[in-house]
Amino acid sequence: MTPDAAAIHGHMTRALDVAAPASALDPPAVEGDEDRVTSPVELLWDLVFVFAITQVTRLLSQDLSWTGLGRSILVLALVWWAWSAFVWAANAHDTESPTVRAALLLTMLLIFIVGLSIPRAFGTEATLFAATYAGVRLVHLALYADASRRGNASMSAIAGFAVTVTVGMVLLIVGSLLADTPRIALWTAAAAIDYAGPAWLTRERLRNLQQIAVAHFAERYGLFIIICLGESIIAIGLGAGGLPISAALVATVTSGLLITIGMWWIYFHHFAGAAAQRLREHDEPVLAAADAYSYLHLLLVAGIIVFAVGMRIASRDPEHTLDTAARLALCGGVAVYLIGHAAVRLRMLGTISYENLLVAFAILAVWALGGQLSAWSISLAVAAILALLCALEIHLELPQPTVADERAAR
Numbered sequence: 001m002t003p004d005a006a007a008i009h010g011h012m013t014r015a016l017d018v019a020a021p022a023s024a025l026d027p028p029a030v031e032g033d034e035d036r037v038t039s040p041v042e043l044l045w046d047l048v049f050v051f052a053i054t055q056v057t058r059l060l061s062q063d064l065s066w067t068g069l070g071r072s073i074l075v076l077a078l079v080w081w082a083w084s085a086f087v088w089a090a091n092a093h094d095t096e097s098p099t100v101r102a103a104l105l106l107t108m109l110l111i112f113i114v115g116l117s118i119p120r121a122f123g124t125e126a127t128l129f130a131a132t133y134a135g136v137r138l139v140h141l142a143l144y145a146d147a148s149r150r151g152n153a154s155m156s157a158i159a160g161f162a163v164t165v166t167v168g169m170v171l172l173i174v175g176s177l178l179a180d181t182p183r184i185a186l187w188t189a190a191a192a193i194d195y196a197g198p199a200w201l202t203r204e205r206l207r208n209l210q211q212i213a214v215a216h217f218a219e220r221y222g223l224f225i226i227i228c229l230g231e232s233i234i235a236i237g238l239g240a241g242g243l244p245i246s247a248a249l250v251a252t253v254t255s256g257l258l259i260t261i262g263m264w265w266i267y268f269h270h271f272a273g274a275a276a277q278r279l280r281e282h283d284e285p286v287l288a289a290a291d292a293y294s295y296l297h298l299l300l301v302a303g304i305i306v307f308a309v310g311m312r313i314a315s316r317d318p319e320h321t322l323d324t325a326a327r328l329a330l331c332g333g334v335a336v337y338l339i340g341h342a343a344v345r346l347r348m349l350g351t352i353s354y355e356n357l358l359v360a361f362a363i364l365a366v367w368a369l370g371g372q373l374s375a376w377s378i379s380l381a382v383a384a385i386l387a388l389l390c391a392l393e394i395h396l397e398l399p400q401p402t403v404a405d406e407r408a409a410r
Contacts, residue, residue, distance in 0.1 A: 036216040038223060039095040045086075045104045046227060052079050052115035053231050053305065059119050060309045064325045071122055071184070073302055077191050078133060079118075080301055082111070084294045085140045087220045092147035092210040103143045110136045126183060130176035134169035137194075141165060147210070157209040160202030168194035198290055212285050218276035221293050225267055228301050232260050232308035239315025248376045252318035255379035256311040262386035263304065263337055266356075269393050271341070275348040292347040299340025307333025314375035322375050331367035334382055335360040338389075359389045 056079065060072035086107065093100045113132045117125040141162050147153040168190040175186030198206050236256040243249055275292065282288045310330025314322060322330065338360040342353040366381050373381070 036095070036213045038216065038219050041101050041104050042090065042095060042220070043223075045108055046223065048108045048111045048115065049079065049083050049224075050227055050231070052111055052118065053228060054234070055115045055118035057231060057235060057305055057308050057312070059121070060306070060329075061312065062119065064309065064313075064329060069306070072305075074184070074187060074191060075118055075121055076302060076305060077195075077298060079114070080298050081191070081194060081294075082107075082133065082136045082140070083224065084297075085137070086143070087217065088210075088294070089140055089143040089147060091213050091217050091220075092144070092153040093150075095216075099146055100143065103139055107136050107139050110139070122180065122183070126176040127173070130169075130172045130187075134173055137165050137169055153210040154205065154208050157202060157205040160205045161197035164193050164197030164202070168197075195295070199295065203287070206290060207284060207286055209286050212279065212289055214276055214280045214285070217289060217293070218272065218279065221297055222268065222272050225297075225300060225304075226264070228304040228308075229260050229264055232304055232311060233257065235308035235312040236260075236315050239312035243316070246319070248318040248374065249315070251376040252315050252379050255376065255383040256315065258383040259307070259311075259334060259379070259386055262383070262390050263307075263334070265390045266338070266341055266393060267300070269390075271345060275344070278348050288348065292344045296340060296344045296347060299343060300337055303333045303335070303337030303340055305333070306336065309333075311379065314379050318376040318379075319374055321372060322370075322378060324371070327367050327370060327378060330378060331363050331370075331382060334386065335363045338363075355389060355392055359385055 053076075056072055056076045059075060060068060062068065063071070086104070090100055090104070110132045114129060114136065117129040117132070120126075121129040141158070144153055144158045145155070148155040148158055171186045171190035171193070175183045175190065178186065233256075236253050240249055240253050279285050279289055279292075306329050310322075310326055310328070310333055313326040314330055338356045342356040342360075345351060345353050345356075362385050363382055366378060366385070370378050370381070
């Protein structure tokens with residue numbers, strides 16, 4: 001569109017806005033939605049979450065058992081929910097406003113402390129973790145309330161999930177004061193209640209929470225996927241650091257990088273743009289965004305983080321076999337990522353990615369049958385299988401969704 005055409009389009013849009021008063025049921029809007037991109041202060045804020053994600057991988061590396069995995073995923077779910085909540089609140093604001101900058105800079109300090117306490121969150125620093133995390137969530141509510149005061153978000157929806165946030169944070173702090181088993185139980189309940197707020201308890205109110213600035217919203221989630229992929233690259237480097245360079249080591253780290261590139265390709269080659277376009281055209285964009293981005297993207301993030309831990313272990317000793325847990329982390333992490341991607345695609349585009357599911361099954365077969373294979377062989381096999389999927393992605397454009405698909409996706 002030329003500058004003159006864009007100007008004419010803008011004048012026509014404003015004229016239509018004046019001629020057609022907004023319904024009381026329409027979600028509040030922020031001016032300049034389609035022109036918004038991620039602001040520098042948001043990028044700075046993301047760096048603190050890079051640190052928090054790194055600490056989650058450290059927590060899982062300390063205890064690569066089912067119990068350790070459960071604890072790490074619980075902490076990851078909390079960290080992810082805090083990040084996602086602020087994306088929504090900032091999306092309802094002008095991200096260059098002093099209020100947003102103050103809120104993000106304040107939560108940078110809190111999240112950094114949260115990150116410092118993550119490795120001992122189930123031990124001596126449980127209360128520090130819980131209290132600072134609760135502070136992050138309360139700042140988020142305050143930022144959302146300010147968006148409502150400015151007419152950019154629905155106070156009814158905010159008040160609904162504010163109750164579940166408050167209950168969840170009380171349980172989190174109380175749980176931090178108890179012994180290990182009741183603490184985990186209360187923390188799990190706190191996360192479940194917090195997640196259930198927008199997902200179920202206040203879902204009808206959520207429909208009209210706000211008008212989503214789609215370009216900004218989709219970009220923020222895409223950037224977080226890149227952050228997590230970056231963590232997997234760091235994990236590979238840390239695992240291989242200090243080791244003499246050998247053919248097995250080169251094969252392992254190269255395979256790990258190829259897997260990381262493959263996961264990036266699967267998300268960004270076709271899908272990210274198609275999902276953003278569907279969100280822009282969706283009849284119920286808030287619900288679609290909540291389901292696909294806030295909830296289902298957690299599977300993508302969890303898969304990347306678990307894979308990173310498996311690759312770090314593989315890089316330490318590439319010539320020897322991986323134990324069951326490390327092998328499952330490497331293969332299972334990629335499989336969870338592919339399943340999560342298929343789930344997001346189904347919600348946004350209404351199509352089932354059979355190829356993703358088939359490849360996930362093949363990678364899990366490598367885990368099940370690869371007990372006698374060396375670490376470099378396992379990573380190379382996973383990279384080769386993922387490369388086949390990427391090659392298929394090159395030749396298969398995502399189908400254009402139909403109205404029937406959109407209804408089915410809802």
